[in-house]
Amino acid sequence: MxxxxxxxxxxxxxxxxxxxxxxxxxxxxxxxxxxxxxxxxxxxxxxxxxxxxxxxxxxxxxxxxxxxxxxxxxSPGLKPIQWNVWAGGLERSKEAREVKEVGVGGGNPYAGLEERAGFLDIRGKRKEFSDWIKQDAGSEKS
Known part of the structure; x- marks a missing residue:
């Protein structure tokens, strides 16, 4: 080609x-x-x-x-548009997981954003809310 x-x-x-x-x-x-x-x-x-x-x-x-x-x-091949496909490919590749410099980790490039202090964990909040609703519904039946 x-x-x-x-x-x-x-x-x-x-x-x-x-x-x-x-x-x-x-x-x-x-x-x-x-x-x-x-x-x-x-x-x-x-x-x-x-x-x-x-x-x-x-x-x-x-x-x-x-x-x-x-x-x-x-022109070179197109990259995937979906970020989760791209980040998943990075997490699976050996080169991306290797630490090449001090302080620069491998794997998902967005992992640092998800683990930073003050970051709102939507899934955690949703789970807390569903547990609270289940607990509240259980106490009303009693």
Whole structure:
């Protein structure tokens, strides 16, 4: 896949270079210096001074498309979007669990956030509440 992406990128660069050179050569022709009719859509400052032939325009668009495809094909694999999948993968890998520096632990990178002082433990509070409700319901039946 990487070899194919490199070939597509090289072809895109070759086609783009040829299109740029062709556009430059076309701009030097005496017939290209004749100003085209002004467009009613574009303002005068954005109107082009040179009419490029359709083959140069198509070659430029084709080379840009090839380069986009080549970049997409050569990009690395996507990472999982779900944080629990990513953190679980880190916890399971041996490299992530090893301590490489003093004070820098391995495993889940969010474990420090969950164990910090003053952090509200929602699951613990929910369990306390359900125990309190069960205890209160048990005392009313008696």
């Amino acid at each position: 990487a070899a194919m992406a490199s070939v597509v990128n090289i072809l895109g660069v070759i086609f783009l270079s040829h299109a740029v050179y062709s556009a430059y050569e076309h701009s030097l022709l005496p017939s290209a210096s004749i100003a085209p009719t002004s467009s009613a859509i574009l303002p005068r400052s954005l109107d082009p001074n040179i009419n490029l032939p359709i083959d140069i325009t198509l070659e430029t668009l084709f080379s840009a498309f090839l380069l986009c495809v080549g970049v997409v094909l050569s």
